[in-house]
Structures are given as C-alpha cells and as structure tokens.
Amino acid sequence: MTLPPELLEIIFLRLPVRSLIQFKCVCKQWRSLISDPYFAKLHYDVAIAPTHNNNTKLLYLSSDFSRACCVKTEPSIHHDYPFKLQETYKNHSLRIIGSCRGFVLLRNYKPKPVLILWNPATGSHVRVPYPNNSSNSEFPCPDFFCHGVVYEKSNDDYLVIMGSVRPLKRKPEWKFFSVRSNSWKEIEGGDCFTPNISMGHQLGLLYNEAIHWLAVYNGSDYPRGIVIVAFDIATKTLSMIPLPYPQDPSQWELSLVGGAGFFGICMLNEFWPYIFVMKEYKVESSWILIDMLLPSDNTMIPLCFTQSGDVVWMNRINKDLIKFGKLGSNEEELQEFKLDFCDKDTVLVMFNESLLSLPSSCRQEE
Template sequence: MVLSDFRFAFHKIAFRSRTHHELYASLFFPENSVGRCVDVEGSIHHDYAVQIPETYEHYSLRLMGSCRGFILLINFVNGTHFVVWNPTTGFHTTVSYPSALLRGDMYRPHQLWAGFGYDKSSDDYLVVTGWRDPCKTSEVKSRWEFFSVRNNSWKEIETGGFRSNYLITCNSGVFYNGAIHWLAVRSNGEGGRVILAFDLEGKNLSIFSLPRGLHRNGTPMLKLFGGYLGISYMSWQTWRNELWVLKEYKVESTWTKLDNDIPFDDTFNPMCLTKSNECIGMSNINMLAKFGKKGKLLESKVIKCDGHIIMIMFEKTLLTLPRNKREDDH
C-alpha cells in the first residue's frame, strides 16, 4: 500500500469510528502570517504555532472554508488565486481564480464568496466560488463556477433564474452533508434570510429556511455544531447568544435550539461544540473562551496580537489531494 492510500484508509477508519473528529481551532494573525492551533477537547491554554504558506499583509487574509483537514485561503486585497492548505502536514497548492473573474472590471476579489468541499462520488475536491456579475441593467445577477482538482479546470454553474436573485451575506462557505452552504438574502429585501446550498455531486444550487424562532433584529452565523449544520445567533430580545442545529438535513421543522445559551456579548463568535457540548468561541477583544451548559464560563485566554484575529475549525488529517488528470498523463 502506497503512502497516499494509507492516509486515505486511515482517514476513512477515523471517520467511521468517531462521531466527533479531532477538531482543532486555528487562530490566524494576518499581519505576520502565523497561526495558533488549539485542540478543542483539551485546554484552550495549550496551543502550537503553524506558518501560513503565503505572506498576507494589511489584513488581507481570508479563510473561505475547510473540509477533511484542508483550509481554503485567499488574499482578500489583491490576490489572483486561492490556496488549499493542510495545516497538519504543511501541504499546500494554489488554484487560480476563474478567468471570467479576472477579466476587465469583473475583477473584484473583495466581492466574491467561496467554499471548499469533497465529492465522494468522484473522489474529488471542489473549490466553489461566486461573485456579483456587473451588468448595465438594474437587475442584480450572480455568477458561479467550481474548480475540480481531478480535472484541473473551472466550470460554470447553471444557477437558474430565481437563485440569481439571492445575495450571499457571508464570504465563507460551510461544508456539510456533501454540500457547501452560505447565508443569503433576497436582493429585493423581501423574504428574510435563507441558507443557499451547492450540492457537490449533483452540481446544483438549492435554498432552505432558517429557524422560525430567530428574530429579525439579530445576526445569524452559519456553523457546524456537534455534527449538525447550525446557526449561532445574537438575540437582542433574549439577551443571549443562541445556538440552533438542523437535526434532519433540509427538514426545516427539525431546527432545534440548544441549551448552550451564552451570556450576551455582541462581539462573541461561537465556533464549535466539544464532545461534552462545551462551546468554544472568540470575541473581538481577542479573548478565546470556553463555555459550559447554561452559559457557564469554564476558561478563557487573551490572545496577544497587534491586529485582528480570524478563526476557523479544521480536522487533523494526513490526507493529500488526489492527482489531477494532467499529472496522471505524465
């Protein structure tokens, strides 16, 4: 068995044997291109350093998603490519932006959204991106493309008419259940927020609703909580940070509010739940915190950094990306 086969087999066994994978929180300091990683099941005071594979200045680093141990990065200010990176092994590779995005006045990297996911039907990894397509009419249109690692090429996604009327409100996509998800709103402001999903096997877009219990004056964020697609929500009505999970995928009646209510802090960003249902997150005062049930603060740590901190969850893995067809031909 070659090394790559062993790594893939190890990853499959690990996925079958655990409900929760080895999750790590990565805290990134864009100004010096260094990150810190924390095992969420251990103490948040125990961390280690990782070197980001490229230099990012003036807070230009953006984390666009993670999947099976890989993190998708971009240079938010003046980049022309994505970076797919495995923090565990240090492996990384670049994916150039779609040619349509780089053409003329369409090049606006700060207006794009993206995500990274795995299509098990073809054993392929996809970078999915979209952006607002500038046009001379008053109608708002979006353009979507996906990059296949195996085929080493971009392909446009047929969005359908009504889906072009939704505007993505978060740049980073969340991979879950074979699809990448973003929060979106109707371009005309009617109908409230929805979740827009791109299915990697079917190569199609769909939408479904957020929990009905969310109040309009809050700010939802899309996450993964305890193995489910979830929403963290800052409610100005209950004065709590609420966590919701979708117990049955795309069945909107199964949205369930968890009992992890965290004391109100409009700067706190919940990131994940541990095996013991403890919530780990970050506030904009550079404090990493872990809360137990009923919002009890278990531990906290001030992160010393001159600039702002961005954060993402990833799984520790030895996987590498599959070889593309061009490499196989040689």
C-alpha cells in the first residue's frame, strides 16, 4: 500500500533528520520528497517552532578531529549520535567558529587558511576563501577576532561575518562574505568597534535577526568602553547595545549567552557569576538580573539556556558540563556530564540539524 504524498509529508515532518536521511534509501518516492528543498525548509521551520519539542543541542569536535559530537541538553544532558568529518579536514588546526540553520562554520589553517561551511547531517560542504588581502592570515587575526554565520532570508543567502584588528595598523576591520555572490564586502562603520582582544576568539550570538559579539566602542557619541556590537542581517550594518549595570567591565569577565529565545550576558567576578537578560531588544533599561541557582565557581562559563529554563555551563578546566537551576526560581536542579574525546581548546556551539542545502549558485561538495 502506497501512502498519499500529503500524508507522507505530514508524517515525515515529525521525524528527526537522521531518520529521514536513512529513509531516502527506501524508495524513489521517499527519496524525492526528502530531497526536495521546499520540504527541507518546511521540516526545519517545524523543528524550530516554539510549539515543537525542540531539544537544545551543542556540537563540538572530538580531540582526534575524526567527528563532530552532538550533545542533547534535555531532559538530561546526554550524547546523541556523532557526525563524521571529511578526511581532508582532519587536522589539529580545525576549529568550530559558528553555526546557523544546521550548517557549521569551520576554520582550518592547514595546509593554508580556509573556512568551511558544512552541514554535518547531509555531509555537504563548501569552502569559503579568506579575503584577498588576507592570504598571509593577517585578516582575520589568528589570535583575536569575532566570527559567525547568519542566514539572509530575503536573498536566500548565507553570510560569513568576521571582525579583526590588523596587527600592524591596529585598526579594526569588519567584513562579510556572501555565499550566493561568492565575494567579500567591507562593513561600513566597522572602525567604531574594536574586537575585544582580551576575550580571544568569540562565537557570535544569533538573536532577533542579528548576530552579536563584545567589542570596544570607539565612537564619539558614547563613552569609550566595552559594548555589545550587533550586525543587522537585513541592513548589513553594525550597531551598539550598552551593557547592563555595572557598566565598568574592568573587574568582570564577560560572555554572551543565548538560546531558547533568551538574549543575555554573563558577568563573572573573582567569586561569582551574574546573568542579565534583555526583556526588550536594544532597550537598555530592560536588562534584568535573573534569579536562579548559579555555580559559585569562577572556572565556569555559560553555554546556553534550555527550553526548560535551565542554563548549561562548562568547566574550563576539566570540560565537564553542568546544568543549573530553573529560570526565574530558586529550585535547585543540578546535573553534571563529562564530555568524551575533549581537548583543552574545545568549543561548543548551539546546533540544530537540518536537511537544508546552500544556494543553488554555490558549488557544494558531498
């Protein structure tokens, strides 16, 4: 008995990506439906909808760089299945530097600097060249820069954004790469925002159709200091979001934290972390200090919020993951989890699997 296409689509929209990829081998009808770009977009939209039981996931590279390991955070922290890496990218300079709509942005310095946009679920990937003036790795600076990848819905395009400080000129530079046009462009106004060198590499935080980092503001209309810099996907411009109180960050270690519809910042002093969330985007007075159980340990850094209102933290020394609290309450909920195949440079990014492909004008490799 053959199921009607409409019913088959309804069933498939409820299934995880891994099952759908396996089902492509069942018959031509199933393969055709699952391979349809329209179905891939619909499946992704359903998976990330607030009404869907969306499990916050984290992705990191194994220490032998043979695979990307996926960690689910709900109802408890546990490993999901791993994704195999392409043989050509397996080396110790490989790092995850961004994630968007099921694609992961990788940076590889050997044998020469290159960026890779990779869908772990489907295996498709494309190489993103460094800017022409950066063949010597001057841009982005190997040690200090901001980076990320976003989706521009109006043009069905993916943009890779990078900001650095040129080592010789000490001048900030911000650029974005369009996958559809296969070209880099400079972001106007970037000279007002110097990437926060003390933080080293920063993963961008996606929220409200923009991607965010911490940077030093050099403009004339606001006191010089650390702020949140936002790259607006639609206008391709940079703007500033002031930090919550206290505004003097010299005694604090700062990091952005998001996920599950939250936009927040962690401010860590010598003894204790504090997390502020912004209730109304870009409204400075809407920052509030959240009331929840937090680790009394300055070796912990926040990774993400979960749908259930917890915060997942990572111990920077032993790389253990710990889930704390209930957002908005003092309920004591704590769970510890040890990462496998983890090294000292491990980076974890929020990740959602997808069947999505890159724009048709882009030459993807399988």
